[in-house]
Amino acid sequence: MTAVEITFVEGGALTSVPGFQATGVACGLKKDGALDLALVYSAHPCAGAALFTTNAFKAAPVLYDQRVVRANPAGLRAVVINSGCANACTGEQGMRDAEATAAIAAELLGIGRDDVLVMSTGVIGQLLPMSKIKSGLFAAAQALDSTLEGGHRAARAIMTTDTRPKEVAVRVRVGGSEYTIAGMAKGAGMIHPHMATMLSLIVTDAPITAPLAQKALAEATEVSFNMITVDGDMSTNDTVALLANGQADMPPIVQEGSPAYQNFCQALTQVATFLAQGLVRDGEGATRFVEITVGGARSRAEAKQVAMSVATSLLVKTAIYGQDANWGRIVCAVGYSGVEIVPNKVRVWLGDLELVRNGGPYQVDEARASAILAQTDIPIRIDLGLGAEEATVWTSDLSHAYVDINAHYRT
Amino acid sequence: MTAVEITFVEGGALTSVPGFQATGVACGLKKDGALDLALVYSAHPCAGAALFTTNAFKAAPVLYDQRVVRANPAGLRAVVINSGCANACTGEQGMRDAEATAAIAAELLGIGRDDVLVMSTGVIGQLLPMSKIKSGLFAAAQALDSTLEGGHRAARAIMTTDTRPKEVAVRVRVGGSEYTIAGMAKGAGMIHPHMATMLSLIVTDAPITAPLAQKALAEATEVSFNMITVDGDMSTNDTVALLANGQADMPPIVQEGSPAYQNFCQALTQVATFLAQGLVRDGEGATRFVEITVGGARSRAEAKQVAMSVATSLLVKTAIYGQDANWGRIVCAVGYSGVEIVPNKVRVWLGDLELVRNGGPYQVDEARASAILAQTDIPIRIDLGLGAEEATVWTSDLSHAYVDINAHYRT
Numbered sequence: 027m028t029a030v031e032i033t034f035v036e037g038g039a040l041t042s043v044p045g046f047q048a049t050g051v052a053c054g055l056k057k058d059g060a061l062d063l064a065l066v067y068s069a070h071p072c073a074g075a076a077l078f079t080t081n082a083f084k085a086a087p088v089l090y091d092q093r094v095v096r097a098n099p100a101g102l103r104a105v106v107i108n109s110g111c112a113n114a115c116t117g118e119q120g121m122r123d124a125e126a127t128a129a130i131a132a133e134l135l136g137i138g139r140d141d142v143l144v145m146s147t148g149v150i151g152q153l154l155p156m157s158k159i160k161s162g163l164f165a166a167a168q169a170l171d172s173t174l175e176g177g178h179r180a181a182r183a184i185m186t187t188d189t190r191p192k193e194v195a196v197r198v199r200v201g202g203s204e205y206t207i208a209g210m211a212k213g214a215g216m217i218h219p220h221m222a223t224m225l226s227l228i229v230t231d232a233p234i235t236a237p238l239a240q241k242a243l244a245e246a247t248e249v250s251f252n253m254i255t256v257d258g259d260m261s262t263n264d265t266v267a268l269l270a271n272g273q274a275d276m277p278p279i280v281q282e283g284s285p286a287y288q289n290f291c292q293a294l295t296q297v298a299t300f301l302a303q304g305l306v307r308d309g310e311g312a313t314r315f316v317e318i319t320v321g322g323a324r325s326r327a328e329a330k331q332v333a334m335s336v337a338t339s340l341l342v343k344t345a346i347y348g349q350d351a352n353w354g355r356i357v358c359a360v361g362y363s364g365v366e367i368v369p370n371k372v373r374v375w376l377g378d379l380e381l382v383r384n385g386g387p388y389q390v391d392e393a394r395a396s397a398i399l400a401q402t403d404i405p406i407r408i409d410l411g412l413g414a415e416e417a418t419v420w421t422s423d424l425s426h427a428y429v430d431i432n433a434h435y436r437t
Numbered sequence: 438m439t440a441v442e443i444t445f446v447e448g449g450a451l452t453s454v455p456g457f458q459a460t461g462v463a464c465g466l467k468k469d470g471a472l473d474l475a476l477v478y479s480a481h482p483c484a485g486a487a488l489f490t491t492n493a494f495k496a497a498p499v500l501y502d503q504r505v506v507r508a509n510p511a512g513l514r515a516v517v518i519n520s521g522c523a524n525a526c527t528g529e530q531g532m533r534d535a536e537a538t539a540a541i542a543a544e545l546l547g548i549g550r551d552d553v554l555v556m557s558t559g560v561i562g563q564l565l566p567m568s569k570i571k572s573g574l575f576a577a578a579q580a581l582d583s584t585l586e587g588g589h590r591a592a593r594a595i596m597t598t599d600t601r602p603k604e605v606a607v608r609v610r611v612g613g614s615e616y617t618i619a620g621m622a623k624g625a626g627m628i629h630p631h632m633a634t635m636l637s638l639i640v641t642d643a644p645i646t647a648p649l650a651q652k653a654l655a656e657a658t659e660v661s662f663n664m665i666t667v668d669g670d671m672s673t674n675d676t677v678a679l680l681a682n683g684q685a686d687m688p689p690i691v692q693e694g695s696p697a698y699q700n701f702c703q704a705l706t707q708v709a710t711f712l713a714q715g716l717v718r719d720g721e722g723a724t725r726f727v728e729i730t731v732g733g734a735r736s737r738a739e740a741k742q743v744a745m746s747v748a749t750s751l752l753v754k755t756a757i758y759g760q761d762a763n764w765g766r767i768v769c770a771v772g773y774s775g776v777e778i779v780p781n782k783v784r785v786w787l788g789d790l791e792l793v794r795n796g797g798p799y800q801v802d803e804a805r806a807s808a809i810l811a812q813t814d815i816p817i818r819i820d821l822g823l824g825a826e827e828a829t830v831w832t833s834d835l836s837h838a839y840v841d842i843n844a845h846y847r848t
Contacts, residue, residue, distance in 0.1 A: 083772030083780050083796065115768055117781070117797040150765025151798045262769050340751075341843055348844025354561025357526055358673050361494030369494050370528070385494065386528040387562045424751075426840050432752055433759025 030200040030289040032296060035208075038195025039177025043206045043229045045069050045271045047170040050183025053162025055110030055148070055155065061183035063159070064107040065166035066227060067135060072269035074102035075240035076143070077247055079264035085114030087144045088263060090124040094140055095267075099236035102269055103141035105227055106131050106163065107184045109212070113146040113154050114262040123154040130160055134167035145225045145265050147186055147212060181210040184225055187431055188212050192304035198232070198293045200286070203276030205232040207290075209297045211266075213305035224251065226266040226301055232290055233272035234279040241282060242291045243268045250298035253330070253419045254306050268294070306420045311428030314346050315403045321416035322373075322409040328365045329417035332408065335363030343424035346404060351395030353381040360408060371411030376404070441611040441700040443707060446619075449606025450588025454617045454640050456480050456682045458581040461594025464573025466521030466559070466566065472594035474570070475518040476577035477638060478546060483680035485513035486651035487554070488658055490675035496525035498555045499676060501535040505551055506678075510647035513680055514552035516638055517542050517574065518595045520623070524557040524565050525673040534565040541571055545578040556636045556676050558597055558623060592621040595636055598842055599623050603715035609643070609704045611697070614687030616643040618701075620708045622677075624716035635662065637677040637712055643701055644683035645690040652693060653702045654679045661709035664741070664830045665717050666748050679705070717831045722839030725757050726814045732827035733784075733820040739776045740828035743819065746774030754835035757815060762806030764792040771819060782822030787815070 040048050046068055050061040076095045078088045094102075106127055113120050128142040135142075146154070170176065181191035195208035209228035234242070247266055272278065279286045307315045318337050323329035336342055339359040345352040356374055360367060374382035377398040380389045398404065451459050457479055461472040487506045489499045505513075517538055524531050539553040546553075557565070581587065592602035606619035622637035645653070658677055683689065690697045718726045729748050734740035747753055750770040756763040767785055771778060785793035788809040791800045809815065 081769065081772040082778050083768050112765070115765060115780075115793070115797050117795065150763075150769060151801075262765075262772060340839075344840055344843035347840065350844065352561075354523070354526060354673075357494050358492065358561060361492040361673060367493050369526075382526070384528065386526050390562075424840060426837050428751075429755055429758065429835060429837050429840060432755035433761065 030198065030292070032293045033197050035195040035197055035206070037174060038208055039174045039193050040066060040180060040208050040210055040227065040229050041172055041174055041177035042195035042208045043231050045231055045273045046229050047172045048176040048180040049166050049169040049171050050179035051162050051165045051169060053158045053165070055108055055158060061179060062108060062110045063162040063166055064180035064183035065131065065163065065170065066105045066180055066229070067170050068103050068269060068271050070271045070273060071101040071103060072271045073100050073234055073236040073239050074267065074269055075236060075243040076265060076267040077243060079262060081262050083115060083262045085112055085146060085263040086116055086120035086124040087113055087146045088265060089121065090128070091143050091265060094143060098140040101141055102143060103137045104131055104135055105143045105145065105267065107145040107225060107227070108154070108159065109184050109186050110148040111146060111152050111154050112148045112150045112263050114150040116151065116153050119153055123156055126156060127154070127159055130163050134163055143267055145263070147184065147225050147263055150262060184210065184212040186212060187310050188308050190308055192301050192308065194297055194300045196293050196296055198289060200289050203274065205230060205274035205276065207232065207293050207297050209301050211301040211305055213308055224264055224305055226251065228266070228268045228294070228297055230270045231272070231274040232270055232279060233274060233276065234270045234290060238279060238282060238287060239268050239270050242287070242294050245291050246295040246298040249295060250302040253417070254302045254421065303420055306422050309422035310431045311425040312422030313425050314423040316346060316406060316421045316423065317403065317418060318406045318408070318421065319416060319418040320408045320410065322411045322413060323415045324413040326415045326417050329415050330419065331365050332360055332363045332410065333417055333419040335359045336406070336408070337419045337421035340424055343421070346399065347423035347425045349396060349399040351376060351381065351392060351399060353387070356406065357382060357385065367410055368412065373409040373411065375407040441609065441703070443704045444608050446606040446608055446617070448585060449619055450585045450604050451477060451591060451619045451621055451638065451640050452583055452585055452588035453606035453619045454642050456642055456684045457640050458583045459587040459591040460577050460580040460582050461590035462573050462576045462580060464569045464576070466519055466569060472590060473519060473521045474573040474577055475591035475594035476542065476574065476581065477516045477591055477640070478581050479514050479680060479682050481682045481684055482512040482514060483682045484511050484645055484647040484650050485678065485680055486647060486654040487676060487678040488654060490673060492673050494526060494673045496523055496557060496674040497527055497531035497535040498524055498557045499674060500532065501539070502554050502676060505554055509551040512552055513554060514548045515542055515546055516554045516556065516678065518556040518636060518638070519570065520595050520597050521559040522557060522563050522565055523559045523561045523674050525561040527562065527564050530564055534567055537567060538565070538570055541574050545574055554678055556674070558595065558636050558674055561673060595621065595623040597623060598721050599719050601719055603712050603719065605708055605711045607704050607707055609700060611700050614685065616641060616685035616687065618643065618704050618708050620712050622712040622716055624719055635675055635716055637662065639677070639679045639705070639708055641681045642683070642685040643681055643690060644685060644687065645681045645701060649690060649693060649698060650679050650681050653698070653705050656702050657706040657709040660706060661713040664828070665713045666745060666830065666832050714831055717833050720833035721842045722836040723833030724836050725834040727757060727817060727832045727834065728814065728829060729817045729832065730827060730829040731819045731821065733822045733824060734826045735824040737826045737828050740826050741830065742776050743771055743774045743821065744828055744830040746770045747817070747819070748830045748832035751835055754832070757810065758834035758836045760807060760810040762787060762792065762803060762810060764798070767817065767819070768793060768796065778821055779823065784820040784822065786818040
């Protein structure tokens with residue numbers, strides 16, 4: 027098998043991928059005049075793939091995009107993303123507004139309506155102010171930019187309570203050919219699989235069929251976006267989409283299981299994981315990035331269930347915020363996870379410190395624990411002692427700032 | 438059917454029930470010198486019933502009591518409850534300490550070891566300081582008191598982060614006979630069914646068999662303690678126990694479905710509900726008491742699942758703390774509850790204000806909503822429009838004070 031080389035592109039953005047243009051404009055959806063409308067455009071038709079929230083209340087743009095991806099999986103050309111208004115729980119008018127957004131963009135760009143995806147994020151239950159969207163799209167279509175700055179502006183325009191943009195690009199070199207995968211994403215609350223409250227758009231110039239793109243996106247998402255939680259709330263708008271314009275000079279990726287497909291999956295997973303971890307690091311009020319790995323499980327599903335139980339425990343999250351090595355709360359959350367465990371087989375590590383062995387306290391060195399908890403990144407490892415499967419999830423701590431942000435989100 | 442009259446006893450305590458003595462002493466488990474050891478004693482053998490946490494990590498006193506209730510369901514005489522140390526995740530030494538606690542109490546009281554239940558609440562993973570327990574029990578056995586003050590002291594001694602004791606007594610009059618049911622409970626974090634992090638002891642002089650007492654306790658708990666959530670964390674120590682000394686002058690309750698049994702269940706449910714609601718009202722950092730009723734469900738189980746999804750949503754809880762009528766977060770939590778719903782049939786009321794109809798905004802009167810959210814008690818009603826079943830759960834808001842309390846619990 028040919029060696030594959032995957033390298034991060036410094037300062038990468040969506041526009042690191044040849045053939046993509048992007049921009050972000052301010053159209054008045056955000057009160058503070060910040061960028062709030064992103065437009066991404068591909069000069070060539072793209073194979074498209076997308077995954078959506080499993081929330082029963084799906085926002086209008088989610089329902090709309092599901093239809094478009096089904097109808098036109100190989101001809102996508104543009105994505106419109108607005109922040110400040112989720113266009114969720116907005117009924118038939120909301121659906122008409124999503125359709126109109128796509129139609130306006132299509133007309134401005136001279137492409138078909140079914141070539142355009144739309145995404146929205148922000149407050150639930152308010153109608154999109156369509157005149158603002160319309161003038162914003164007009165400005166954005168003029169401002170489309172193939173330089174890095176265009177991508178950076180798009181990444182900033184999709185932010186809500188995010189404090190910084192999340193974007194990344196990787197270059198893949200394998201057997202003389204080269205392609206790029208780049209992505210952007212936004213959090214930062216209502217983050218819980220499947221999916222997190224998040225929007226993410228990933229683009230590539232790799233030539234790949236739509237069905238394989240969908241499969242690769244599902245694989246990558248399962249170990250990245252679906253393994254993060256900030257607050258356990260799953261939103262109405264979560265969307266991750268992948269557009270592949272096929273412009274890289276290489277044989278197309280057409281077969282699942284082929285080395286080319288595996289390389290693509292690996293690189294795509296790196297991009298998705300980088301973005302997913304970025305969402306957690308910038309989670310609402312987050313002061314810590316917590317990596318929870320559960321091993322020794324009978325199955326990956328059980329490992330994930332236990333890890334998520336710990337990751338969503340308010341008591342674990344507040345203890346980490348308080349830099350308190352309260353391992354009792356960790357084993358407690360393991361105990362109520364719903365997975366059948368054997369208490370006295372459970373081991374828990376905080377960093378290199380084995381806090382719990384045989385279900386009871388072991389190396390409870392408070393000084394060392396405090397030093398570990400003073401780090402920005404907190405690794406927690408749990409071994410169930412029941413099997414060989416494992417899973418890793420990422421979460422943030424629960425701070426005063428989370429309460430600040432969410433007590434007065436709409437005001 | 439004879440009319441039953443159930444009245445609250447003003448200032449009631451466990452010792453409102455004839456035949457029960459109680460007290461609380463300070464034996465040094467709490468750093469601030471507050472009461473931390475409760476002893477409850479019955480002059481007569483009691484039929485006993487108990488329900489325990491379903492957490493896989495069961496604390497030593499839970500495992501111990503499960504054995505005692507099985508071995509001696511009709512002869513219980515005393516309950517020892519300590520706060521400050523949960524005796525959980527303490528291995529074999531923890532079990533020996535639970536046994537020793539019961540043995541010391543039995544010797545001091547001149548009863549059998551198997552006549553004594555023990556309960557613990559506090560920090561997980563620390564061994565019981567047995568010399569303190571021993572001297573505390575010695576003092577408590579001397580101080581047993583059949584006046585109200587004895588019951589009040591016991592209720593204060595079981596508190597951890599509770600800000601006030603939770604106790605209640607009701608008198609039941611039916612067909613010329615009269616009996617009393619009284620209970621106490623403690624919260625105030627790690628509150629989530631089944632059970633909440635809670636200890637509760639209920640006593641009565643009603644004559645009832647142990648199997649019927651168990652059945653009645655399960656029925657009452659299902660609509661009271663199992664319907665509350667503060668933070669979604671289920672503890673290792675949750676226990677609710679019922680002791681019935683049979684001293685009331687009335688025919689014994691021996692048949693399920695009999696009017697006497699139904700009256701008993703009704704009164705017991707009142708006691709349990711009062712205590713459960715008291716736990717939520719005094720939940721860690723709580724500034725609001727939120728009653729969430731989900732109706733129009735296909736089954737009670739689905740109604741409860743939806744109500745719990747809303748009740749545990751951090752975004753709903755922080756919005757209520759911030760007095761923000763963010764109904765979008767409510768429908769979002771309905772949407773990810775896992776229950777199959779039809780979005781456009783969903784209606785949501787905040788008090789008398791119908792915020793959501795047909796899955797979208799309806800009477801969104803922000804001024805009226807703000808007035809309702811300024812109340813201490815916040816009623817939320819959700820109608821799924823799918824059936825005739827309903828369920829009610831109680832929760833608190835999520836405040837800065839919750840984070841304060843839990844970031845530094847052990848220090």
